[in-house]
Amino acid sequence: MYELVATTPDGGVALQRLDRAGRPVAGPDVVPRSRFPAEAARIEAQDGPRWVWLRTGDWYPRLLHAGVPLGRCHDLSLCAAILRHSSYVAEGQYTPGAGVAGSPHGAGDGIPHRLPSGAAPYQDALFDEVPIENRPAGGFGTELLAEELHSQLSAVAGSPHRPRLALLLAAESAGALAAAEMRHAGVPWDATVHDAILRDRLGPRPVGTARPALLEQKARELRSLLNAPALNPDSPQELMRALRREGIEAQTTRAWELRRYTHPAILPLLEYKKMARLLSAHGWAWLDTWVSDGRFRPDYTVGGVVTGRWSSRGGGAMQIPAEVRPAAKARPGHRLIVADASQLEPRILAALAGDSAMAEAARDRDLYAGIAAAGFGGDRSQAKVALLGAIYGATTGESGRLMPKLARLYPRAVGFVEKAARDGERGLTVTTHLGRSTPPPSARWTASQRTGSAEEQRRADALARERGRFTRNFVIQGTAAEWAECWMAELRGRLRGLRERGLHAELTYFLHDEVMVHAEEAAAEACAQAVRDAARAAGRLLFPGAPVEFPLSVAVVGSYDQAK
DNA sequence: CAGTAACGCGCG
């Protein structure tokens, strides 16, 4: 059973029960906005329907604020974005927003969907294309949304991969709930610990925009060592000129390039860059802006990456550097359960390709060691470089040289990624295990492939290879994201069960192949077990019966830095 | 002067 939520022209909330096919079973009930949380709580307690709405972010945060968590939903916008490109949906079977009168889709005027220029260009807001004058006053009501749901469900029902596609839409929607819940909970963040780290590395917080004392000291040291009394080390141009005068012919001021030179100024310069980075990216300004009430609350964008990975906005939630992780600290009486999937992407490759030899090697907890033992004379680093090269499409260097060897060892796995690469180079789309496809190549890309001059041909070939590397990686990264989203969805349900037993435990952070749970001491071990159970369940959901396992490393710790 | 591109570096 579905419970549809929509806005009414006068700003109220329309709630309507739909059957399993997405058809209304009764007329909508309208409640004032203020009564929505209480009404939602009542309906949720009654039979826990699958809630349906245009965007989870429009409704769920205020329910969480009112203390009304929900179990399941169907996020029409996220599901539309998947179905729109999916190769698991037959051509012409589904058009996003086709039910909207006057929309470019409905009118059939041939206007291609423009990608909205938002933070997440791959994630369409369903009705963004509808001209303002054609939008129903007060928003999109139950009729339009019910029709959209029905057409999405029909697309799934008619798919040759119905179970996979249904799983993907359910997982993506569960992800949307989890994203709102994690923002609501926030990562417990100890500003005192963070400040202590900054003081230790940079000196006390300066007034205004002055450099902190230790950073200024480092700048003075640099000016002296480079014989450049007026040097501003923050300016790449000034820095480059100063380095040149000292005979350092670096092409860029990147740390890895500078490291190749031996000059007394190099080490202090690298230290300066590290310190300056800490200050600008995770200094006091970051703390002021993104941490409040002892919590860091990033805004996750589900499906924000073309592969289906999430992105985030605000505070760089997916780039928390190791340096400041001690500040992510469990509250008194609580613990953090931090878990990550070990070597997820190569394991996904073994499962996707059905490569039993690779799966056999992956039975080792350390997959790279297993593969090294099987064919790289026990050299783990060689095995790792070779495998990552296969997943990313390396052609040069050590990784490129090892490819033939890897291909002899695991012809099915290597053949699988090679096919994805060749398809991409030819302009085809490729698809993850559960059914997320790449968008078709851009018109510019396609035009570039019909070329004349030798110079244009070279450029076209380079673009084709570039797209091949993208599609090669897409199937792996995208399927890994699906596993991780199923893992999180399973975990979310299990944590709910713990809370019903009176144990406080909340999902607080998610990063590609890693989760963090904040739980009271008494619940910590049960959480760790829930995390492991959820991973097994995710493996069975994606690859039923496959001999591939997805081991985790799980740490129960006081602060984030203590994990791993 | 505002908007944008390029750079550089953090994460998986």
Added chain:
DNA sequence: AAAGCGCGCGTTACTG
């Protein structure tokens, strides 16, 4: 060491 994939974001440098 980086390379080969995917991101966000702060700063500097440039453009209109």
